[in-house]
Amino acid sequence: MKIVARVQKEGRRIPDLHAGYPGVTFKSQSEWLSANTDLTDGMNQLISTLKEKKDEIRRQRIERGMEEKFSKLTNTELPTR
DSSP: OOHHHHHHHHHHSSSHHHHHHHOOOOOOOOHHHHHHHHHHHHHHHHHHHHHHHHHHHHHHHTTHHHHHHTTTOOOOOOOOO
């Protein structure tokens, strides 16, 4: 849930793609904003589902051996620009 929320937060900032990729045609900013709103709504729904089904997801991870395999991993922050 934390990762989805972070992606959602970072996705709110729309970069200047034209500066980084001159000569490339992108969707208009109004289309980008609409698509970004739709994406945010979908991510909100995903966060809600993860909260609601947290116990079920954990049970399945344990049954499949994923909890033991991945539970000891630590978070590593990606470098910022």
